[in-house]
Amino acid sequence: MNTTDQWWKKSVVYQIYPRSFHDSNGDGIGDLPGIIEKLDYLKLLGVDIIWLSPIYDSPNDDNGYDIRNYQEIMNEFGTMADFDQLLEEIHKRDMKLMMDLVVNHTSDEHEWFVQSKQSKDNPYRDYYIWREGKDGKAPNNWGSFFSGPAWEYDEATNEYYLHIFSKKQPDLNWENPKVRQEIYQMMKFWLEKGVDGFRMDVINMISKAPGLPDGEQHSGQLFGDGAPNFMNGPRIHEFLQEMNKEVLSQYPTITVGEMPGTTPEDAILYTNPERHEVNMIFTFEHMDLDSAPGGKWNLKPLYLLDLKENLAKWQTALHNKGWNSLYWNNHDQPRIVSRFGNDEEYRVESATMLAACLHFMQGTPYIYQGEEIGMTNVKFSALDEYRDIETINMYKERKSQGYSHEEIMASIYAKGRDNARTPMQWDDEEHAGFTTGTPWIKVNPRYHEVNVKSALEDKNSIFYFYQKLIALRKELDIIVEGDFQLLLQDHPQLFAYKRKWQEESLIVICNFGDKDVDMDNELLTRISDYNAILSNYPSSSIEKLRPFEAVVLTR
Numbered sequence: 001m002n003t004t005d006q007w008w009k010k011s012v013v014y015q016i017y018p019r020s021f022h023d024s025n026g027d028g029i030g031d032l033p034g035i036i037e038k039l040d041y042l043k044l045l046g047v048d049i050i051w052l053s054p055i056y057d058s059p060n061d062d063n064g065y066d067i068r069n070y071q072e073i074m075n076e077f078g079t080m081a082d083f084d085q086l087l088e089e090i091h092k093r094d095m096k097l098m099m100d101l102v103v104n105h106t107s108d109e110h111e112w113f114v115q116s117k118q119s120k121d122n123p124y125r126d127y128y129i130w131r132e133g134k135d136g137k138a139p140n141n142w143g144s145f146f147s148g149p150a151w152e153y154d155e156a157t158n159e160y161y162l163h164i165f166s167k168k169q170p171d172l173n174w175e176n177p178k179v180r181q182e183i184y185q186m187m188k189f190w191l192e193k194g195v196d197g198f199r200m201d202v203i204n205m206i207s208k209a210p211g212l213p214d215g216e217q218h219s220g221q222l223f224g225d226g227a228p229n230f231m232n233g234p235r236i237h238e239f240l241q242e243m244n245k246e247v248l249s250q251y252p253t254i255t256v257g258e259m260p261g262t263t264p265e266d267a268i269l270y271t272n273p274e275r276h277e278v279n280m281i282f283t284f285e286h287m288d289l290d291s292a293p294g295g296k297w298n299l300k301p302l303y304l305l306d307l308k309e310n311l312a313k314w315q316t317a318l319h320n321k322g323w324n325s326l327y328w329n330n331h332d333q334p335r336i337v338s339r340f341g342n343d344e345e346y347r348v349e350s351a352t353m354l355a356a357c358l359h360f361m362q363g364t365p366y367i368y369q370g371e372e373i374g375m376t377n378v379k380f381s382a383l384d385e386y387r388d389i390e391t392i393n394m395y396k397e398r399k400s401q402g403y404s405h406e407e408i409m410a411s412i413y414a415k416g417r418d419n420a421r422t423p424m425q426w427d428d429e430e431h432a433g434f435t436t437g438t439p440w441i442k443v444n445p446r447y448h449e450v451n452v453k454s455a456l457e458d459k460n461s462i463f464y465f466y467q468k469l470i471a472l473r474k475e476l477d478i479i480v481e482g483d484f485q486l487l488l489q490d491h492p493q494l495f496a497y498k499r500k501w502q503e504e505s506l507i508v509i510c511n512f513g514d515k516d517v518d519m520d521n522e523l524l525t526r527i528s529d530y531n532a533i534l535s536n537y538p539s540s541s542i543e544k545l546r547p548f549e550a551v552v553l554t555r
Contacts, residue, residue, distance in 0.1 A: 006273070006279070006323075007252075007254075008049070008197075008254040008279055008280075008364055009323065009364065009480050010048075010473060010474060010480055011048035011049050011096075011254070011364055012046070012047045012048055012049070012364070012365050012366075012367065012470045012473060013047065013048070013049040013050075013051050013098065013364060013365070013366045013367070014042055014045070014047040014049070014050055014051070014366075014367050014368075014369070015050075015051045015053065015330055015331070015366060015367070015368045015369060016035060016050055016051070016052050016053065016369055017030075017053045017331045017368075017369060017420070017421060018030050018031065018032070018034075018035065018052060018053060018055055018064075018077055019053075019063060019064070019076075019077075019421070019440060020369070020421050020422065020423045020424060020434070020440075020441070021034060021035055021038070021369055021423075021424050022034030022035060022037060022038050022424060022426070022434060023434055023435035023436075023437065023439075024037060026435060026436040026437040027076065027435075027437055028435050028437040028438045028439045028440050029076045029077075029435075029440050030077075030423070030424075030434070030435075031076065031077045031078050031082075032055065032073070032077050032078035032082040032083055032085075032086050033078055033082055035052075035086055036082075036085060036086050036089050039089055039090060039093055039095075040093075041452065042095065043093045043095065044467070045367075045372060045463065045466060045467055045470065046466075046467050046470035046471060046474075047095065047367065047470065048095060048096060049095065049096045049097070049098050049196065049197075049254060050090060050095060050096070050097055050098065051098040051099075051100070051199050051366070052097065052098070052099060052100060053100050053331055054067065054074075054100045054102055055073055055074055055077050055083070055099075055100075056068075056069060056070055056071075056072065056073065056074060056102075057069040057072040057073065057074050057075070058074055058107060059107055059109050059168070060074075061107070061166050061168040061169070061389060062146075062165060062166050062168070062169060062389050063387075063388075063389075063421070065100075065102055065165070065169070065201060066105070066106070066107035066108075066109075066166065066168050066169045067102055067106050067107055067110065068106075068107040068109045068110050069110070069111075070186045070189075071186060071189055084193070087193065087194055087195065091194065096196035096197070096254070097194075097195055097196050098195075098196060098197045098198060098199055098254055098256075099190055099195050099197075099198055099199070100198070100199050100201060101187065101198040101199065101200045101201060101203075102201040103172060103183050103200070103201070103203070103206065104164070104171060104172065104201065104202045104203065104205045104206050105163065105164070105165060105169040105170055105171045105172060106169070106170065106172060107168060107169065108167070108168045108169070108170055109168075112124050112127045112128075112182075113127070113128060113170050115127075116128045116130075116161075116170075117154060117156065117157070119157060120157055120159070126173055126176050126178075127172060127173055127176060127178070127179050128161055128162070128170045128171065128172060128173055129161060129162040129170075129171050129172075129173050129208070129212075130154075130157075130159045130160070130161050130162075131151075131159060131160055131161075131162070131212065132158075132159055132160075133153070133158075133159075133160060138150075138151035138153075138160055139151060139160055139162075139212060140212050140213065140214045140215070140224070140226070141214045141215060141217060141223055141224035141226075142162075142164075142212075142214075142215055142223060142224055142226030142229070142230075143221070143222060143223025143224065143225075143226065144163060144164060144165060144166070144167075145164060145165050145390070146165050146166050146389055146390050146393050147390075147393035147394055147396070147397040148167075148393070148397070149223060150162060150163060150164055150223070150226060151163070152167040152170075162208075162212075164202075164205060164226075164230060166389055171205075171208075172206070174206040174207060174235070174239055175235075180239070180242065180243075183243075184243065184246045184247045187243075187247045187248075188247055191247070191250075191251045191253070196252070196253060196254060197253040197254035197255055197256075198253070198254075198255055198256075199255075199256050199258065200255065200256065200257045200258060200278065201258055202258055202259075202260065203240070203257040203258060203259060203278075204231055204232050204233075204236055204257060204258075204259035204260070204261070204262060204266075204270075204281075205230050205231055205233075205260075206233070206236065206239055207230075207232075207233030207234060207235040207236040207238075207239055208229060208230045208233050209228075209229040209230070209233055209234065210234070212229060213229055215227070215228065215229060218294075220294065221294070222397075227260075227261055231259075231260060231261040231262075232259075232261065232262065232266055237269060237270075237275070237277065240257075240270070240277040240278060241275070241276055241277055244276045244277060244278075245276065249276065254279055255278040255279045255280075256278065256279065256280045256281065256282060256325055256364075257270060257277075257278045257280075257281045257282070258281070258282045259281045259282060259283065260284045261284070262281060262283055262284075264313060264314055264317030264318060265317070266281075267281050267283060267314070267317070267318060267322050267324075268317065268318060268321045268322045270322070271318070271322035271323050272321060272322050279323060279364075280322075280323040280324060280325045280363070280364055281325060282325050282327065282330075283314065283325070285310050285314075286307060286310050286311060286314075287333060289302055289303070289306045289307055289310060290302045290339070290340075290414075291415075296415050297394060297398070297411040297415060298411075299410070299411060299414050299415070302339075302340055304492060304493065304495065304512050305489075305490065305492065307340075307495070308486060308489065308495055309486075309489075311361065312484065312486040312497070315361055315362055315363075315484035315497075316483075316484055318362075318363075319362060319483050319484060323363060323364070324361070324362060324363030324364070325363055325364055325366060326358050326359070326361055326363040326364065326365040326366065327358075327365070327366040327368070328340070328354060328358055328368075328371070329366075329367075329368035329371045329420060330366065330368050330420065331368070331417065331420050331421060332417050332420070333368075333417075333419075333420060334377050334414060334415055334416065334417075334419040334420065335370075335371075335375055335376050335377045335419050335420060336351075336354055336371065337350055337351040337354065337374050337375075337376055338376045338377035338419070339377070339414070340354060340512070341353070341354055341548065342514055342547075342548065343374075343376040343377065345514070346514060346547050346548045347374050347376065347450075348374060348460075348461070348462055348536075349536060349537070349546075349547060349548035349549065350548040351371075351374035351462045352462055352465040352536035352548075352550060353510050353511065353512070353536055353548040353549065353550040354510075355371075355462070355465060355466055355469055356465075356469065356508060356510060356534065356536060356550035356552060357495055357508065357510040357550065359469040359470075359472075359473065359479075360469075360479055360497075360499065360506065360508045360552060361484065361497075362479070362480070362481075362482065362483075362484060362499070365469075365473070367466065368420065369424050370420075370424055370425065371466075372455075372462060372463050372466040373425065373450060373451065373452055373455045373461070373462055373463055374450060374462040375422075375424075375425060375444065375450055376444065376446055376450065377413060377414070377419040378418070378419055378422050378442075378444045378445075379413045380418075380442060383395055385441075385442055386412070386416065386418050386441075387418060387421070387440070387441045388416060388417045388418045388421065390417060391412055391416045391417060391418060394408075394411075394412075395408050395412070398411075418441060421441060422441055422442065422443055422444045423435070423439050423441070423443050423444075424452075425443070425444065425446075425447040425450055425451040425452065426451060426452045426453065427451050427452065427453040427454075428447060428448045428449075428451055428453065428454070431443050432444075432447035432451060433451070433452075433453070460538070465536060468534060469534075472533070472534070476504075476506070476554075477501065478499050478500075478501040478502075478504045478505075478506050478554075479499065479506070481501045482499035482500050482501035482504070482506065483499065483500055483501070484497060484498075484499060485497060485498045485499075485500070487507070487509075487523060488520055488523060491520065493511060493512055493513040493515070493517050494509060494510065494511055494512070494517060494520070494545070495509075495510045495512055496508065496509040496510070496523065504554070504555070505530075505554065505555045506552065506553070506554045506555075507527055507530060507552070507553045507554075508550070508551075508552050508553075509523075509542075509545065509550070509551050509552075509553075510548075510549075510550045511545040511546070511547065511548055511549045511550070512548070513547065513548075514547040514548065515547060516544055516545065516546055516547065517544070517545050518543065518544055519542055519543055519544065519545065524542060524543065527542065527553055529555060530553035530554060530555045531553060531554060531555070532551055532552065532553050533552050533553065533554050534550075534551070534552040535549070535550065535551045535552070536548075536549060536550045537549055
């Protein structure tokens with residue numbers, strides 16, 4: 001299959017978190033008409049595909065990732081007529097729409113689960129994972145990602161149901177062929193409307209190990225590590241191939257699977273076109289490099305050599321065998337400019353350097369709303385200003401374990417998901433132009449300085465740098481096709497790599513530090529006949545790189 005068939009290889013995806021993007025009616029919650037109003041902005045940026053986080057009917061225990069009805073639109077976001085208009089307006093601008101597909105679990109208010117809870121012999125009982133208790137306790141020792149056990153006891157039927165996430169998100173039983181058929185029918189409903197593909201939420205968790213055995217319990221942990229028993233399970237490839245055969249192969253789709261706990265070897269199996277599973281996956285390895293043992297809330301500084309080694313590993317392993325997703329940010333991750341950059345003195349420089357470092361690699365790049373203007377993390381002083389269930393549950397659990405308020409808040413400021421979920425900053429008016437009402441979550445106070453309006457008025461802004469990156473990907477086949485070679489592997493401050501394809505070469509050099517750094521002499525000699533095609537400073541000299549400088553050269 002060549003690149004024209006695989007149109008998504010040259011594409012750039014923009015993720016919208018609808019609740020925080022743009023509110024058209026003043027209720028403080030972003031909505032579909034609000035997105036329609038901003039489509040010309042996304043067209044100006046140059047993106048090809050819009051990925052919408054869930055917009056389905058939901059009680060919002062986990063901001064829409066707990067779905068009550070897969071074929072209805074959440075009231076706060078609008079109507080199905082609004083959705084149909086949004087899809088039409090996106091296609092009118094030659095862009096595509098990718099929906100979020102959440103099928104590892106539903107809401108406990110979904111009709112299937114309401115039925116499933118009724119009795120052990122209800123026809124829907126087996127749509128979910130129910131088990132008897134063991135020795136007066138839960139069926140196994142797994143913990144939930146949102147704190148507490150992964151099992152909830154149901155008194156009426158004297159059994160427990162599995163929920164890897166919130167107790168309001170019971171896991172579907174993919175072993176049941178009826179469940180799979182229901183899901184395939186629902187996917188067809190959206191594809192028949194003209195949707196162009198799916199981002200599949202935690203899709204590698206749909207196959208669980210037979211018998212659901214206990215997980216290893218590490219020291220200091222309240223629960224066993226169930227992940228090896230529910231990530232990349234024994235039937236996962238069978239399920240994905242069936243989904244492809246029954247649904248995806250019949251439409252010209254883009255598919256990306258969110259798959260925690262995957263290696264490059266796993267990714268090759270999932271994304272090799274000859275296996276007919278998904279086009280690409282989201283991996284998490286590079287997002288765990290600033291976590292100490294014990295999980296994401298235990299902080300440690302990023303060591304650049306780890307990041308270089310990890311990204312190079314994925315680039316080389318998947319070349320000609322699979323396909324990478326390239327991302328720094330999404331609705332589950334803190335803002336990259338605050339995380340791996342410098343969001344104060346060098347906010348513009350570090351945001352553009354990080355963008356260049358990622359966008360010249362092989363894979364499909366994802367931009368998360370606000371990333372293109374350099375939005376930063378937020379520090380709310382009180383816990384009640386946060387909305388994310390994961391953050392709030394973690395706070396309570398750690399408080400009970402003896403952590404201080406200050407220690408917990410430091411983790412939230414660094415890693416909390418609400419860093420990514422504060423409203424999009426459109427201008428410097430009240431509430432950043434997001435809403436005329438009271439926003440569902442507070443706006444980042446830096447909106448006076450960081451906003452779309454000021455970015456569009458400044459020809460040297462982060463926005464226009466992203467616009468250039470997107471245009472270069474369309475123009476230079478080497479970005480899509482070339483192989484990858486890490487340069488200066490042991491340099492503590494520079495991330496440099498070479499892309500090569502046919503007779504062309506491209507070199508990217510990024511300074512990940514806030515100090516000037518002299519260029520390596522040997523590399524300087526090797527690149528003497530290269531020409532700079534992009535820099536994030538007004539002028540650049542290759543001999544010395546300034547703080548967070550990025551230079552891209554070609555020959």
